[in-house]
Amino acid sequence: MAITLHRVTSPAVGFSELRDGDVHRTFGRIFTSKYDRKIPRRKRGSNSCSLHADSKYACVGIEPANTANFPILSSLVANPAGEVAVKKVYDVVLKQAALVKRQLRSNADVKPDLAFPRTDSLLKEAYDRCREVCEEYAKTFYLGTLLMTPERRRAIWAIYVWCRRTDELVDGPNASHITPSALDRWEKRLEDLFAGRPYDMLDAALSDTVSKFPVDIQPFKDMIEGMRMDLKKSRYENFDELYLYCYYVAGTVGLMSVPVMGIAPESKATTESVYNSALALGIANQLTNILRDVGEDARRGRIYLPQDELAQAGLSEEDIFRGKVTGKWRNFMKSQIKRARMFFQEAEKGVTELSQASRWPVWASLLLYRQILDEIEANDYDNFAKRAYVSKAKKLLALPVAYGRSLISPTPRKQSRHAKV
Numbered sequence: 001m002a003i004t005l006h007r008v009t010s011p012a013v014g015f016s017e018l019r020d021g022d023v024h025r026t027f028g029r030i031f032t033s034k035y036d037r038k039i040p041r042r043k044r045g046s047n048s049c050s051l052h053a054d055s056k057y058a059c060v061g062i063e064p065a066n067t068a069n070f071p072i073l074s075s076l077v078a079n080p081a082g083e084v085a086v087k088k089v090y091d092v093v094l095k096q097a098a099l100v101k102r103q104l105r106s107n108a109d110v111k112p113d114l115a116f117p118r119t120d121s122l123l124k125e126a127y128d129r130c131r132e133v134c135e136e137y138a139k140t141f142y143l144g145t146l147l148m149t150p151e152r153r154r155a156i157w158a159i160y161v162w163c164r165r166t167d168e169l170v171d172g173p174n175a176s177h178i179t180p181s182a183l184d185r186w187e188k189r190l191e192d193l194f195a196g197r198p199y200d201m202l203d204a205a206l207s208d209t210v211s212k213f214p215v216d217i218q219p220f221k222d223m224i225e226g227m228r229m230d231l232k233k234s235r236y237e238n239f240d241e242l243y244l245y246c247y248y249v250a251g252t253v254g255l256m257s258v259p260v261m262g263i264a265p266e267s268k269a270t271t272e273s274v275y276n277s278a279l280a281l282g283i284a285n286q287l288t289n290i291l292r293d294v295g296e297d298a299r300r301g302r303i304y305l306p307q308d309e310l311a312q313a314g315l316s317e318e319d320i321f322r323g324k325v326t327g328k329w330r331n332f333m334k335s336q337i338k339r340a341r342m343f344f345q346e347a348e349k350g351v352t353e354l355s356q357a358s359r360w361p362v363w364a365s366l367l368l369y370r371q372i373l374d375e376i377e378a379n380d381y382d383n384f385a386k387r388a389y390v391s392k393a394k395k396l397l398a399l400p401v402a403y404g405r406s407l408i409s410p411t412p413r414k415q416s417r418h419a420k421v
């Protein structure tokens with residue numbers, strides 16, 4: 001798929017096209033809570049990188065889901081609604097895995113850069129913007145990507161930037177202006193970029209990425225669906241509902257990333273099982289994120305905790321809003337932390353199967369995010385008033401550990417089979 005970039009004169013760029021004047025142009029978040037770890041981004045002058053390009057470019061059979069293959073999920077399916085959610089997610093996992101296999105059969109590898117020098121330089125600029133955004137907003141992750149091959153690392157940056165922009169729609173400073181129809185327009189724009197018609201430079205980088213790697217559009221659409229869910233829902237009846245939300249906003253990231261990161265050629269694991277681990281890492285991260293942010297979310301009137309489990313633990317909504325750490329709360333938190341750790345454990349199985357250069361950033365992200373759970377425990381489960389925070393020293397310590405783990409290769413196959421992407 002060739003992508004042609006044309007400079008356009010319209011000033012519309014970034015989110016501003018969603019609805020004239022109703023969305024932000026800056027990417028920084030304003031955090032008001034006193035213990036919030038995020039500070040307003042450093043000097044957002046003309047030199048600071050932005051998710052909004054300064055220059056404007058416009059452009060011209062799935063197998064039935066079988067949860068038996070996915071032990072952590074089959075044990076979670078508690079009712080018919082949950083079964084529907086799990087099947088829906090696994091249909092996407094299998095579809096993505098099938099796409100990867102199809103591409104392998106057709107012998108396609110990473111396609112070479114587009115032949116036209118002008119397009120090349122515009123694309124380079126587009127990827128450079130993505131790199132800048134990653135470097136500024138996710139430093140550790142950015143450093144990890146530097147170990148990857150140049151094609152893979154810039155593709156991951158492009159995916160990262162798209163995810164960040166999507167999250168900012170509902171989580172950024174202008175989130176209150178975002179309507180379902182703005183999300184519909186964002187989705188239309190996604191379809192366009194998958195069809196080789198990116199709207200701006202950052203989209204152009206992703207457009208190029210999806211033309212080179214076997215990335216399916218469904219996880220991207222599902223992430224937007226997660227944002228829709230966030231607009232209309234602030235309570236989760238049970239874990240099945242919460243699981244679906246976590247898949248939408250974070251499990252999808254795993255499914256988007258693995259086709260780019262690649263599976264080690266010597267891996268014996270099935271493609272589906274690696275995707276299952278990738279999905280589990282997204283879910284684990286999101287569950288951890290939720291547990292860390294209980295107090296902050298409650299102050300926004302949101303409770304991302306299974307209501308039935310709260311009731312079983314003898315806790316009411318008022319208890320969450322009151323924010324008092326009691327014995328009941330500690331017990332409830334212990335079970336939630338245990339479940340998040342199960343997902344991390346499920347994710348661990350797949351990391352070793354990834355291509356060598358991709359393992360380090362994934363191990364680093366897994367170890368760092370999982371430590372937030374330890375910090376919640378260290379705070380005696382006070383996630384109402386304290387933000388669980390992993391110190392710089394602990395973060396630094398995790399990096400060599402991640403590196404050590406990344407050196408462990410999958411046990412090689414007895415006889416060589418086709419390479420996996």
Ligand SMILES: CC(C)=CCC/C(C)=C/CC/C(C)=C/CC/C(C)=C/[C@@H]1[C@@H](COP(=O)(O)OP(=O)(O)O)[C@]1(C)CC/C=C(\C)CC/C=C(\C)CCC=C(C)C
Nearest residue numbers: 160163164167250253254277278282285286289350361365
């Ligand atoms: C190496 C690596 C981690 C690659 C992933 C790169 C990537 C494309 C990240 C995008 C992340 C993103 C911006 C998602 C948007 C939705 C969102 C914000 C989700 C939350 C992330 C944490 O962000 P933060 O702490 O900043 O949260 P706040 O918005 O401030 O509240 C999430 C909790 C989830 C992100 C999910 C992942 C990073 C999943 C990664 C999974 C893989 C890379 C698969 C690895 C493969 C195997 C086989 C295990």
Ligand SMILES: [Mn+2]
Nearest residue numbers: 167168170171
């Ligand atoms: Mn968020």
